[in-house]
Amino acid sequence: MRWGFMALAACIAAPVAAAPADWVAANQSKILAEYAELLAIPNVASDIPNIRRNADHIVGMMRTRGLSPRLLEGSGPTVPPAIYGEWKVPGAKRTLILYAHYDGQPVTPEDWKSTAPFEPKLLTARLDKGGKEIPLPSAGTKIDPDWRLYGRSASDDKAGVMAILSAVDALKAEGKRPAFNLKIFFEGEEEAGSPNLGDLLKRHKNMLQSDGWVIFDGPAHQTGAKQVVLGVRGVLSADIIVYGPSRPLHSGHYGNWAPNPAMMMSQLLASMKDDSGRVTVAGFYDDVTPLTAAEKAAVAAVPNGDAALKDDLFLGWTEGGKRPLIELTHEPSLNVDGVRSADVGEKARNVVPSTAMATIDMRLVAGNDHQRQFDKVVAHIRKQGYFVTDKDPTPNERRQHGKVAKVVKHGGYNAERTPLGHPLARDVAAAVRTVHADAVVLPSLGGSLPLYLLREGLSAPSVTLSLANHDNSQHAEDENLRLGNLWDAIGVAATVMTMGPVR
Template identity: 45%
Template structure:
């Protein structure tokens, strides 16, 4: 463990020197050191507004609050949407004589939650002296003029995923202007309000407003840093295709003593179906699943080989005794598609369990799509596989006659389809981004894709642009779960990094 900590500290040393080498990052550091409490106060105000994507009233409040932040800085904000969609908060800086445009993306909506699972209310931003799992205690915000300990954590939904880049970008604009520095490119900001709901309206919104959102490059400011706390630059993301499957047993639950061994159990039937989809190593067995995967090129393979090894330490941290996919590493495995069980339900468990044969069993599956794959085709492959396992398949509730006529019945609904995307790492603009990031944060970890999903394809298709992901959050931020948090140093580093990219 001591060797790991030493290696981590050594890996972080170039980042300290890097900020001194980039004038915009240096200006941002100076500004931040003078305004820490004001920056965090603005962040706390934004985090206090509930941001679940389906809550339209609160989403509107978020959008208006961000627009007000942008207006204060003269960024000409607009709320842009299509019927039924949450607004994208747009703003821009027009630079005389600029020959290119850079767009900066973040999202202000957050994942659904159960407040009872949180150590403190999710929309009452709470500062702690260390992570909750390490016994972190609630502490007050320091007075104006005092400094924040960089290891403190700010807890709230959206703290890391993904309101932090909004604050970092606004603060970086303040710092650049205060230092009398100039922008080289036209700058656009696009803050989405339904990324956690699948960005279902993003592509339509961009397509309907192509001129407004047109840019040579979109920098997607989302996702956590590499697990060693090193800065990462990610050139792609996996899309998500979701498939929900329900299999059926008796019309209503039956007494397991009276009817066990006779009435088929849908939970057992679903379990057998799911095990037919993957082998013991985690490889998907659905016919054709990997056929359209676009292979990595030599530059991407070299980047993977150069990325720091993290598997052993993560296994210890996550209490894992084994992993899937060996001998491939985690970084290699997230460049290929996956099939994951998001959740399963059938009757009840725990104190509510009863001795019954369930009436049905349901599973929700997410499939992580990589470049080359088509979500509609993959959804059909899953459906075809279920048929090969002897199921009569419908896409709505089966009728009584259908259930009587077939030994096994499954309702299969492809809820959404996604696509993966990947920008070549050797493009001139890619290399420029690498140089800029490394001028601030030292040697970065370059990855061809990330494991999670981001709407890269939804941006690239309507606008004909390129996308590169610039992470900012701490890797242990509990995003999508309870007690989401942002390490304070990640916010400070993000401000410096955004300042450098804004002046690229």
């Protein structure tokens, strides 16, 4: 039966086991030392040797906890392995899988001001708020929850790995066990778009049977409230290259004659959104499945933290016609990740560049299809007068067409959403709100995870817990984790592990 939002709200007050806050408080320095060791292992998804170092290290962490770990291999040695563990409970009536991913986004070390990306450092506050580096604390040292641990994947998503494994420690220290058969699944290529996850799930389908997945990933709400989200947006990315002369040309001799691809790219990208930030690609919003009345009520119930966020980010205006951020994250989006053409600043030369390149990403919501959305953008580029190809254009193609664009799609997957009234949604929301009464329940997260594969491949529902600090700079330089959010995440994980069904 599909429950409405008010029915869900009535259920989330059901009591479950309390989080082991005392154990966490007594073991903070030990947790932090183990976590820093894990963060020091480079984990860019394409770096297979180091990805396997991470996997082997995490297997060791799980083995010491008695979780019977093993690597789940894919179709070849270049496929990052998933990591599986389990804690079987005699007489348990159901099985749940807890998920996090151990890979991270690529890094540009020279852009990091806090630390080298894989040399984790502890600061007394956020770097731009005057935080100073301090040594990792020894046992018995009082630890401020506002201290920040800096390093790639500190928040996204080795924090999920550490929270789950520390929660296992907490339960065992207190002589407790999960309320269900617990399975653990750590993925190794989520930040690369999970191209092999579907095959991994198929290869190990019997082992991964469950009543649902609980995903540890993403930030808390901008107000600090923990987020229980029942869906995620889909995503796809694409590279666009536009072409000018066959070689860079002197800007004085040719600057108002040879087409400048940097200018062409700027105009092309500008044509994709209006002044309010709404995407102008034809049909971009046509496929969206509207939120239900209950889902709209859930969105409306979330506190509005936009004013404080604008102030923190030095924003004089925002896109979306002054609509709240939380509403806009439930719509599809188009973002420019970066643009490159020749050089700037001290390296700039007076030239007409030969090419310009941009990478865009699109976030998708229920109803969108990633290939169909990509095709709409390609059609838009053609409407701007471009000959579009997915291969390097030949010299003759460049001569024959006034505008040439190479457009290549990278990966892509669709959105996923579990109904508000699903039993797993009710259980997880109830558990989280016993330790964080202000937790918000949302239809979807702004970010993306390939959770549609769990439904398609395993017929499994999923619920995502987003617990890291919202200002964690995930995917960017100076990624960080507020320590208080790590302690909270451990408590939430332990509470979820011991939750019973809502009656």
